[in-house]
Amino acid sequence: MDKVIIAENLSLSYSNYEAIINQVSFSINSGSFVFITGASGSGKSTLLKSLYGALKPSQGSLVVGGIELRKISNSKLNFLRRHIGIVFQDYKLVKEWTIEKNIMLPLIINGYEKSVTQKQVDSLLKHVRLKHQAGKYPLELSGGEQQRVAMARALSHNPILILADEPTGNLDDYSSQLIWNLLEGAHTQLKTTVIVVTHHIPPSMNVEFKHFHIEYGRIHEVN
Amino acid sequence: MKSIKNHLSLIVALLSILFSIQVFIVVDRAINAYKEGLTSSYSIIVVSQKSIENATILDFNPLIGSATELTTDNVIKRLNTNMNNKNIELLKLSLPKFYKLQLKHYPSPDEIQALTKDILSRPSVTKVEDFAHNHDKIYKLLLLFKGVVSIFSVSIFVVTTLLIFKELRIWQFKHSERMNIMGLFGAPVWLRSAVLFRLAIVDAVISSFLAFGVFTYISINEFVIQQFSNIGISIVIFDRIEDFVLLFSVAIFLSILLAMLIVLGHKEEV
Numbered sequence: 001m002d003k004v005i006i007a008e009n010l011s012l013s014y015s016n017y018e019a020i021i022n023q024v025s026f027s028i029n030s031g032s033f034v035f036i037t038g039a040s041g042s043g044k045s046t047l048l049k050s051l052y053g054a055l056k057p058s059q060g061s062l063v064v065g066g067i068e069l070r071k072i073s074n075s076k077l078n079f080l081r082r083h084i085g086i087v088f089q090d091y092k093l094v095k096e097w098t099i100e101k102n103i104m105l106p107l108i109i110n111g112y113e114k115s116v117t118q119k120q121v122d123s124l125l126k127h128v129r130l131k132h133q134a135g136k137y138p139l140e141l142s143g144g145e146q147q148r149v150a151m152a153r154a155l156s157h158n159p160i161l162i163l164a165d166e167p168t169g170n171l172d173d174y175s176s177q178l179i180w181n182l183l184e185g186a187h188t189q190l191k192t193t194v195i196v197v198t199h200h201i202p203p204s205m206n207v208e209f210k211h212f213h214i215e216y217g218r219i220h221e222v223n
Numbered sequence: 224m225k226s227i228k229n230h231l232s233l234i235v236a237l238l239s240i241l242f243s244i245q246v247f248i249v250v251d252r253a254i255n256a257y258k259e260g261l262t263s264s265y266s267i268i269v270v271s272q273k274s275i276e277n278a279t280i281l282d283f284n285p286l287i288g289s290a291t292e293l294t295t296d297n298v299i300k301r302l303n304t305n306m307n308n309k310n311i312e313l314l315k316l317s318l319p320k321f322y323k324l325q326l327k328h329y330p331s332p333d334e335i336q337a338l339t340k341d342i343l344s345r346p347s348v349t350k351v352e353d354f355a356h357n358h359d360k361i362y363k364l365l366l367l368f369k370g371v372v373s374i375f376s377v378s379i380f381v382v383t384t385l386l387i388f389k390e391l392r393i394w395q396f397k398h399s400e401r402m403n404i405m406g407l408f409g410a411p412v413w414l415r416s417a418v419l420f421r422l423a424i425v426d427a428v429i430s431s432f433l434a435f436g437v438f439t440y441i442s443i444n445e446f447v448i449q450q451f452s453n454i455g456i457s458i459v460i461f462d463r464i465e466d467f468v469l470l471f472s473v474a475i476f477l478s479i480l481l482a483m484l485i486v487l488g489h490k491e492e493v
Contacts, residue, residue: 054407094404095400105405105410106409109410
């Protein structure tokens with residue numbers, strides 16, 4: 001099976017501070033569903049940031065989708081990010097855009113035609129049960145609805161990899177379940193690799209998943 | 224409302240830059256027109272022992288535009304009461320020759336000095352009257368006026384450019400969240416900053432056309448035209464093609480340059 005992520009002796013740190021992730025090695029198969037857990041400040045989000053190139057490895061190597069991230073150029077990083085869907089705990093939606101336009105963003109960046117874009121957005125809005133809110137702005141929606149928009153945006157361009165940073169951290173049970181269903185759906189129907197950073201793995205997961213735990217800057221697989 | 228306010232602050236700043244440029248252009252044109260007028264009324268008198276050919280005088284210095292020999296008849300008329308014609312002719316022969324030189328353009332004091340020296344070095348030339356004293360006063364006054372206007376224009380240009388830069392910095396803070404989000408999904412720099420460039424260009428276009436309207440009105444205003452004609456100057460206050468193209472280019476160039484500096488200075492949040 002192809003490896004979508006390969007980390008070897010990977011260390012991550014901010015500027016010249018002490019390494020948060022210290023010489024870890026792991027790999028993730030393409031099409032797998034992975035949870036990364038750990039205590040607050042353990043480095044889960046830092047590791048996730050490194051996977052989309054927001055933080056470059058201070059040591060070791062990190063290959064995502066066949067691209068080495070340690071000395072990646074800006075154009076190559078943009079290329080990689082165009083094939084990744086990211087979901088954040090704080091949604092990161094553009095406030096001055098309608099939710100329809102927010103979902104369109106990756107499609108516009110990837111240069112899809114307008115007709116394709118509109119069709120895909122309509123289908124996703126139906127999927128996340130927000131068709132009736134298409135013309136609204138993010139701040140007019142509840143937290144759960146905003147996160148569903150962020151999910152739709154992450155799925156819109158059929159990415160090879162979805163990275164989710166505590167996607168249900170601020171949500172009620174109903175919205176959380178919807179988000180987990182969407183992530184499971186992307187994994188089973190689209191065979192997308194899904195990596196979720198979270199404090200708690202939901203008990204009702206319907207897919208097979210791998211579980212990595214981070215502690216004291218080291219990562220280990222939990223069976 | 225807030226958006227209009229943001230636009231207005233950049234438009235007003237750009238407008239003041241365009242205004243300072245146009246004021247400088249108008250003053251430069253007015254001074255050149257005044258200098259042209261002075262050129263026609265300014266002349267140098269050359270006294271020579273022998274008659275000099277017109278072509279030879281023109282060869283003295285490239286600044287000399289024309290030379291006219293001054294007649295001595297008026298001087299002789301005053302003396303001819305008791306003189307016979309033969310003596311008058313003899314006197315005419317013994318008198319030096321006077322030439323009035325017109326110059327091609329209004330000279331600087333250095334040019335006058337060099338010209339005087341040049342003419343005096345020619346054989347038979349005994350004296351050159353350049354009226355340098357009067358000339359210097361007018362010339363220095365013109366230079367002072369031009370200098371003051373230049374300093375004024377440059378100051379406005381610098382201050383408003385800094386204001387624009389500050390304004391665009393505010394825009395950057397306002398747009399940085401969107402730029403970061405777009406970056407997370409792989410948008411290239413030009414796409415992330417497209418809004419910033421669009422706003423800067425739209426404001427540059429609006430301010431250029433506002434400047435066009437204001438200067439067109441000023442250029443056809445009777446009062447303004449009257450003020451220029453009162454001091455004997457006739458100039459084009461605003462050339463609707465040439466000047467507009469210049470102002471438009473400056474506005475576009477400046478806004479794109481500043482937007483570009485801000486985009487290059489933008490750092491992605493980690």
